[in-house]
Amino acid sequence: MKTFFESISAGVLITIGGAVFLACDSRYMGAVFFSVALLCICYKGYALFTGRIGYFVEDHTAKNVKNLVICLVGNLLATFLLGMLLRFAIPSMGDAANTLCANKLTQNIVSTLIRAFFCGILMYLAVSIYKEKNTVVGILFCVPVFILAGFEHSIADMFYFGASGIFDLKVLYFMAAVVVGNTFGGMLLPLIGKVGKKDEKK
Numbered sequence: 001m002k003t004f005f006e007s008i009s010a011g012v013l014i015t016i017g018g019a020v021f022l023a024c025d026s027r028y029m030g031a032v033f034f035s036v037a038l039l040c041i042c043y044k045g046y047a048l049f050t051g052r053i054g055y056f057v058e059d060h061t062a063k064n065v066k067n068l069v070i071c072l073v074g075n076l077l078a079t080f081l082l083g084m085l086l087r088f089a090i091p092s093m094g095d096a097a098n099t100l101c102a103n104k105l106t107q108n109i110v111s112t113l114i115r116a117f118f119c120g121i122l123m124y125l126a127v128s129i130y131k132e133k134n135t136v137v138g139i140l141f142c143v144p145v146f147i148l149a150g151f152e153h154s155i156a157d158m159f160y161f162g163a164s165g166i167f168d169l170k171v172l173y174f175m176a177a178v179v180v181g182n183t184f185g186g187m188l189l190p191l192i193g194k195v196g197k198k199d200e201k202k
Contacts, residue, residue, distance in 0.1 A: 006047035007071040011078025011155065013037040013046065018079070018159040019086055021147065022096040031147035034156075038123075038139050042130045047071045050155060050182050054124035057190035072179065075155045083162020097163035104157070105170050109177050112152060116178040119151035120185020128189075154178040 017037025024030030041048050049072040056064060087094030107115070122142040129138030146153060157178055161171050 003047050003067045003070045004074045006045070007049070007074025008078045009044070010041050010046035010048040010071075011075045011159075012082065013040050014048070014075070014155045015079050015082040015086070015159050018083070018156050018163075019090075019093060022093050022100070022160075022163070023090075028144075028148065031144035032140075034147060035140055035143040038126060038143055039136055042127060042136070042139065047074070048127075048155065049075050049179075050120060050123040050153060050186060051127035053120070053183050054128065054186035054190050057187050057194055072154075076158045076175075079155055079159035080162035083159040083164075087163045087165055094163050094165055097160045098165055101157075101160050101164040101166050101171075104152070104160075105166070105168070105174060107174075109173065112174060112177040113181040115150060116152040116154065116181025117185035117188075118149070119146045119153050120182040121188055122146045122151065122185075123153070123182070124186045124189055152178045152181065154182050 014037050017034040020033045020036070021027075021030035024033065038048070038051070040046075041051065047067075049068065052071060053068060056068060083097070087097065104112075122145060126138040126142035129142075130136060154175065158175065161175070
């Protein structure tokens with residue numbers, strides 16, 4: 001339950017980050033301000049799937065798998081429901097989300113997977129630099145980079161779809177592809193590092 005509540009809290013913060021992105025006239029400013037979400041998540045120690053999945057490489061116990069699943073469900077549930085709430089409270093935000101999500105659904109699945117894969121890499125870097133170097137530099141740069149590059153973040157996307165008012169089977173396929181892409185992207189650098197360490201020991 002601790003992981004679930006921490007994942008809900010992380011979803012609340014991603015919702016706030018997504019909301020400010022949609023509210024900004026400048027996508028550049030929106031991308032920068034979105035960073036407040038991951039900054040607060042890291043400082044508070046909340047559970048964000050895209051920030052934790054990379055560590056599965058080192059800890060692939062049954063307990064960690066369970067926590068990751070709970071984390072993902074909590075993140076997605078919170079962002080989707082809060083997105084619907086903000087669509088009701090701020091119709092203009094819902095309109096912006098609708099336009100954004102309609103464009104996302106025109107992507108083919110391979111494009112979506114690749115975009116999500118690179119977002120996963122950046123999210124792992126942002127969180128690992130914070131943890132290992134005790135600095136927020138990674139967060140302040142990696143978050144705007146993934147947004148401005150057009151990469152796909154599963155938890156943020158779930159907020160956008162909740163706010164968009166789009167209820168279509170295509171959304172499920174899209175979200176599944178983003179989660180898969182984020183997962184493998186998040187594990188790429190840890191896997192490379194692990195293989196490198198094994199070679200050093202030989």
